[in-house]
Amino acid sequence: MEQTFIAIKPDGVQRGLISEIVSRFERKGFKLVAIKVVVPSKEFAQKHYHDLKERPFFNGLCDFLSSGPVIAMVWEGEGVIKYGRKLIGATDPQKSEPGTIRGDLAVVVGRNIIHGSDGPETAKDEINLWFKPEDLHQFRYLIKSGMS
Ligand code: GTP
Ligand code: MG
Numbered sequence: 001m002e003q004t005f006i007a008i009k010p011d012g013v014q015r016g017l018i019s020e021i022v023s024r025f026e027r028k029g030f031k032l033v034a035i036k037v038v039v040p041s042k043e044f045a046q047k048h049y050h051d052l053k054e055r056p057f058f059n060g061l062c063d064f065l066s067s068g069p070v071i072a073m074v075w076e077g078e079g080v081i082k083y084g085r086k087l088i089g090a091t092d093p094q095k096s097e098p099g100t101i102r103g104d105l106a107v108v109v110g111r112n113i114i115h116g117s118d119g120p121e122t123a124k125d126e127i128n129l130w131f132k133p134e135d136l137h138q139f140r141y142l143i144k145s146g147m148s
Helices: 010-014 018-028 042-048 058-065 080-088 101-105 120-130
Strands: 003-008 031-038 070-076 114-116
Touching: 003 018, 003 080, 003 120, 010 018, 010 058, 010 070, 018 031, 018 070, 018 080, 018 101, 042 058, 042 120, 070 080, 080 101, 080 114
Parallel strands: none
Antiparallel strands: 003 070, 003 114, 031 070
């Protein structure tokens, strides 16, 4: 089943938005198969955002991601990579639609509270970077509600 990497960035954690964000993915019907609290090193943040290393904001972005606890998660479900990005909203919260996480809860691009993988290859790479295979749990919901 399709999986994606989602992280609540230090600003989302500091603002007390963990449960709000987890809840949006959970209520949609996606399944949480791994979750942990991590304070990434700057080197780790640079690895995570390696495709942005030529951008002027790269250094500040990596400083910020490594500034405090991040909630690292793997969510699973049909279409979760693309739909996860839809739940998150546009990169710049000024352009995110109301109803999306960034549209409802963030104001500026440098503090947009959440990360989501942008495609199948990055999802695979990011899950491998942040988690060991044994951290991912396979289980079925025991109460039938249309989710598998
Ligand atoms: P992520 O899910 O965090 O990867 O965001 P994204 O995929 O919507 O955007 P992208 O990968 O292009 O950029 C990664 C992060 O860099 C964004 O989430 C922003 O926090 C930050 N960022 C992107 N563009 C800008 C910018 O123009 N200025 C600043 N200060 N930060 C930016
Ligand atoms: Mg991105």
